[in-house]
Amino acid sequence: MKNNRRSFIKLAGIAAAGLGIAPRAMAAAMGGSAPIKDDPKGITAKQWAMVIDTTKLNTAKDIEKLAKVCHTVHNVPSIEGKQEVKWLWPDIYEHSFTEQENPHLPDAVTRRQYALLCNHCENPPCVRVCPTKATYKRPDGIVDMDYHRCIGCRYCMAGCPYGSRSFNWGEPRDHLDLDALNKEYPTRMRGVVEKCNFCVERLAVGKLPACVEASNGAIHFGDLNDPNSEIRAVLRERFTIRRKPSAGTEPSVYYII
Template sequence: MNNSRRSFLKVAGLSVFALSSGVAGLANAAQVAPGRYERGANALHAKRWAMVIDTRAFKSAEEYKPIIEACHSFHNVPKIPGKQEVKWMWLDNYDHAFPDDLSEHQKPSLLQAQFPLLCNHCTNPPCVRVCPTQATYKMEDGIVAMDYHRCIGCRFCMAGCPYGARSFNFVDPRKYLSDPVPNPTFPTRMIGVVEKCTFCAERLAVGKMPACVEASGGRILFGDLDDPSSSVRKALADNFSIRRKPNLGTQPGVYYLI
């Protein structure tokens, strides 16, 4: 047996062992609730958090960049070059963002525009169903959260997510952060775990709106989808909106006004 084949079998064997151990421990893991965000006295509450992005209020892709930077800076998202990049919010074109849109004759400016993408915090999140350790879990307010200590790096959640909203730390992300880190109050991640947008659950827990919402100057709304008087419900009632891949039945919690 040559060295390359021996190395491959060794790595494959360790991977299978890690996954089987994680699945075998699922029964015990299910009895212990994943890490939760402790809410302070000023915490913001909702039955179902949702986001509405008014794309009509953005004149160019450049106007989204400060919003993305606010998100990444607050959450210590590393700037790793190349295909190993980590992203919580990013830009993509109309065809990639909304591949199943049924409107055949949209205006050219819309078809040529860039759109901000992030975790959709679905009502029926497939990532939660496939996670063997409950590292990915759904909170009672609709937010799909991550417990990095439970993540075994199997990347099942990445395979299950139809929106490409998760990043895997192939390399140590801490090596790509400035010293000191942008936000010393938010934990940094380690190599071998998955991460993504959290709808700023940690900010909601202390009475603050998501970082991207604050940086948007009112162009991104955030509120309780189950409350008819909320800003998001009013915006959706008065304007035409679309969501990403609605035909999949995941019920995304991010809406786009176009």
């Protein structure tokens, strides 16, 4: 009995260590330390962040245009109703900034629509609760997904305080135009979670996120840790807020109000 128990504990320890090593190895690969040749065109940062200027981008129509660009690039299925899958979407102030209550806000602020997406938090609760490390934080601050490791438990959805994740209840390919797929980005399978990834696949080849390119200057993107970056200049010059600051997640998405 003692030997069996020792064997069980040993095997459990090895399995736990494997789960701990896997995400670190994956993160290392994303950081360029794996034996995979980096694209010389790729752009990097110590902490990617985004600033959305809501004085320029504030209507559902304009945000939905950006969402269409994002969803097309990432083969996001178009499903209506409760099974909707979304990476970028519009919502009102009351739903977007639940902790920024002020009954005397200008109508221009309360009547705007706000572009919502994954906040790529510095302290992401979704990463902590994922049992298979399918969701993980890269060295550059981006919270990414490994769809092959996702078992569909949806713990990450419960852990995310921003509602930024979607679950594929059905076969997502049934809701895609297969002739118009972006072959540079994988489609998903039934039973996995997905979300915005700050266009990691585009950054790797020297391109900015699709929504940033299509926003006509309404969305800024850059290295938050570089004091000389454009995004730091914007944050110094403009007043910004973030969603649910009391959650302690330290979102990397800022909003100019």
